[in-house]
Amino acid sequence: MYEHDVVVVGAGGAGLRAAIAADEAGADVAIVSKLHPVRSHTGAAEGGINAALRDADSWEDHAYDTMKGSDYLGDAPAIETLCQNSPYEVIQLEHWGMAFSREDDGRVSQRPFGGLSFPRTTYAGAETGHHLLHTMYEQVVKRGIEVYDEWHVLDLAVTDEERPEDRHCHGVVGYDVASGEVSGFKARDGVILATGGPGQAFDHTTNAVSCTGDGQAMAYRAGVPLEDMEFIQFHPTTLPSTGVLISEGVRGEGGILYNADGERFMFEHGYANNDGELASRDVVSRAELTEVNEGRGIEDEYVHLDMRHLGEERITDRLENILHLAEDFEGADGLDEPMPVKPGQHYAMGGLETDENGETCVGGLYAAGECACASVHGANRLGGNALPELIVFGKRAGYHAAGKEMEPAEIETGQRGEFERATVDSPVELGDPGSFGDAVADGGAVAASGSADADSVLDSTVEQARQRIDTLLHSDGIHHSEVRADVQETMTAKVNVFREENGLKEALREIRQAREEYENVAVSDPSQTFNTDLLQTIETRNLLDLAEAITVGALARDEFRGAHWRAEHQERKDDEWLKHTLLSWNDGSPELWFRPVVLEGEEKTYKPKTRSY
Numbered sequence: 001m002y003e004h005d006v007v008v009v010g011a012g013g014a015g016l017r018a019a020i021a022a023d024e025a026g027a028d029v030a031i032v033s034k035l036h037p038v039r040s041h042t043g044a045a046e047g048g049i050n051a052a053l054r055d056a057d058s059w060e061d062h063a064y065d066t067m068k069g070s071d072y073l074g075d076a077p078a079i080e081t082l083c084q085n086s087p088y089e090v091i092q093l094e095h096w097g098m099a100f101s102r103e104d105d106g107r108v109s110q111r112p113f114g115g116l117s118f119p120r121t122t123y124a125g126a127e128t129g130h131h132l133l134h135t136m137y138e139q140v141v142k143r144g145i146e147v148y149d150e151w152h153v154l155d156l157a158v159t160d161e162e163r164p165e166d167r168h169c170h171g172v173v174g175y176d177v178a179s180g181e182v183s184g185f186k187a188r189d190g191v192i193l194a195t196g197g198p199g200q201a202f203d204h205t206t207n208a209v210s211c212t213g214d215g216q217a218m219a220y221r222a223g224v225p226l227e228d229m230e231f232i233q234f235h236p237t238t239l240p241s242t243g244v245l246i247s248e249g250v251r252g253e254g255g256i257l258y259n260a261d262g263e264r265f266m267f268e269h270g271y272a273n274n275d276g277e278l279a280s281r282d283v284v285s286r287a288e289l290t291e292v293n294e295g296r297g298i299e300d301e302y303v304h305l306d307m308r309h310l311g312e313e314r315i316t317d318r319l320e321n322i323l324h325l326a327e328d329f330e331g332a333d334g335l336d337e338p339m340p341v342k343p344g345q346h347y348a349m350g351g352l353e354t355d356e357n358g359e360t361c362v363g364g365l366y367a368a369g370e371c372a373c374a375s376v377h378g379a380n381r382l383g384g385n386a387l388p389e390l391i392v393f394g395k396r397a398g399y400h401a402a403g404k405e406m407e408p409a410e411i412e413t414g415q416r417g418e419f420e421r422a423t424v425d426s427p428v429e430l431g432d433p434g435s436f437g438d439a440v441a442d443g444g445a446v447a448a449s450g451s452a453d454a455d456s457v458l459d460s461t462v463e464q465a466r467q468r469i470d471t472l473l474h475s476d477g478i479h480h481s482e483v484r485a486d487v488q489e490t491m492t493a494k495v496n497v498f499r500e501e502n503g504l505k506e507a508l509r510e511i512r513q514a515r516e517e518y519e520n521v522a523v524s525d526p527s528q529t530f531n532t533d534l535l536q537t538i539e540t541r542n543l544l545d546l547a548e549a550i551t552v553g554a555l556a557r558d559e560f561r562g563a564h565w566r567a568e569h570q571e572r573k574d575d576e577w578l579k580h581t582l583l584s585w586n587d588g589s590p591e592l593w594f595r596p597v598v599l600e601g602e603e604k605t606y607k608p609k610t611r612s613y
């Protein structure tokens with residue numbers, strides 16, 4: 001068994017920032033990651049990081065834009081924490097040597113991004129995430145923080161008290177990809193999950209194959225509620241054949257969207273008369289699909305994004321990466337022709353419920369980054385607001401887990417304070433089909449008795465994981481890829497930009513069927529080393545749980561808010577729905593409940609207004 005004060009799971013932007021903070025606070029910290037840190041998906045981030053750096057800008061304006069972008073479903077304490085702290089965090093990155101793009105006078109450049117009232121997106125070409133990861137990884141190496149890379153975390157070692165709020169997380173169980181060794185990682189002070197989003201629940205996504213929401217699923221099954229999972233962001237500019245992202249930076253620099261008739265439809269069809277292409281992402285995605293559905297799409301599938309008028313010098317200076325992506329994946333030369341684009345799954349606004357300090361309702365368990373929901377993005381994330389979330393909340397989680405004194409959080413987690421139990425009209429039984437054995441594909445049952453000490457909780461979780469792997473390696477049955485492909489197709493067809501009740505119910509039926517098929521899953525590769533077949537089988541179980549949570553939330557929320565569009569409910573219902581959806585695993589029988597959104601900020605209460613761009 002390995003032992004540290006703080007164990008950070010995940011080495012993307014959130015995990016690296018959390019580890020650096022925990023180290024700064026004096027903890028013995030380790031990072032456990034299924035990928036080498038600089039291969040983490042944060043490296044794919046292109047466009048930039050929002051921070052109010054200029055005198056003419058303010059954190060208050062950033063907070064207002066973020067709240068408006070969230071369609072009034074973000075919690076004000078979290079939004080204000082983000083906007084107050086992101087300038088300091090960006091300056092910290094600059095001091096660590098991050099290669100930001102600069103103006104002629106040497107200041108860090110900022111560009112306009114969708115939904116922002118000020119050009120406040122700092123960037124490093126169109127490779128911001130790559131530079132961010134490398135800058136922070138240098139700090140990790142410099143500080144001698146231990147990194148267990150290519151260790152895949154299978155489960156959390158959590159006690160089994162009845163109420164999740166009484167449970168405690170003592171560590172994690174890891175699987176060494178290179179050797180097949182299964183081992184416990186004991187965390188004396190805290191475990192921080194920074195495992196990224198669940199984009200692979202969809203088949204047309206900008207997210208890498210590694211984005212399987214493992215941390216979300218593990219913590220959900222251990223008792224942490226999933227919050228606002230229905231809010232999935234579909235990015236308006238992804239390449240049709242692969243889902244590869246064309247950064248919002250293209251529109252930020254002045255790129256224009258055209259339909260098959262050559263119309264600049266964002267203005268000519270009145271989708272966003274003020275901001276046009278730079279309206280918020282949900283608005284632009286719906287506009288594009290409406291154009292396609294009404295027969296004005298190209299090849300009935302996509303629209304054109306044109307940046308030729310920006311000129312070669314500006315394009316190669318600020319968007320060079322985009323030229324390569326369009327050429328390599330679509331054969332389009334962005335200097336000479338428009339690029340084909342369509343909406344694709346991009347980001348999960350929801351995630352593990354945390355407060356502003358990254359703490360979940362389970363003792364000793366924290367979450368930060370895309371896997372978490374501190375409730376900054378609400379119903380729709382603004383472009384450029386995820387990267388500051390990683391560094392602001394990653395740092396706070398790192399400090400808190402390492403025992404640094406923090407301001408008490410204003411957001412309450414778990415079933416404490418004000419909450420309301422709810423039901424959903426599901427056509428099938430939700431959750432576990434009932435016969436998943438602990439040792440087969442479940443990997444989720446809370447591990448050990450509450451009275452047990454940390455070592456025995458870890459030992460029994462490790463033993464359970466070993467049995468599970470053994471069973472998977474020695475069974476005959478269906479291959480995980482069939483189950484995964486079915487779920488991905490279902491989600492893309494029925495839980496997409498446009499959602500309707502019957503489609504959502506069909507999706508739940510299909511997910512249930514996939515769960516039942518998964519009961520007979522087996523691994524075809526018996527090897528002990530680099531067994532990606534085994535690991536993808538385990539990831540597929542996570543995707544099943546998360547696909548169900550997304551769909552349940554989408555069915556329950558019978559209103560149109562932010563990225564969540566419902567055919568039968570075409571208005572935002574503030575009287576009824578200024579609340580978060582939460583789903584608790586409840587030993588395999590998911591339970592839905594609601595908690596009111598917090599609109600009271602430090603000095604003002606945000607009043608919901610009509611959201612127009």
Ligand SMILES: Cc1cc2nc3c(=O)[nH]c(=O)nc-3n(C[C@H](O)[C@H](O)[C@H](O)COP(=O)(O)OP(=O)(O)OC[C@H]3O[C@@H](n4cnc5c(N)ncnc54)[C@H](O)[C@@H]3O)c2cc1C
Pocket residue numbers: 009010011012013014015032033034035036037040041042043044045046047048049050128129151152153154194195196197206207208210211214215245346347368369370371383384385386387388390
């Ligand atoms: C193509 C693209 C472009 C984007 N551009 C921008 C942008 O310009 N600006 C912006 O603000 N946002 C952007 N985003 C969003 C933003 O990049 C992501 O939300 C963010 O990088 C996620 O970071 P993370 O640290 O939470 O997770 P990730 O970077 O995904 O890292 C997850 C980490 O967890 C580890 N992990 C996962 N599961 C396990 C497991 N079971 N065991 C061990 N380790 C595990 C992985 O190895 C990895 O190290 C973009 C997103 C995409 C997809």
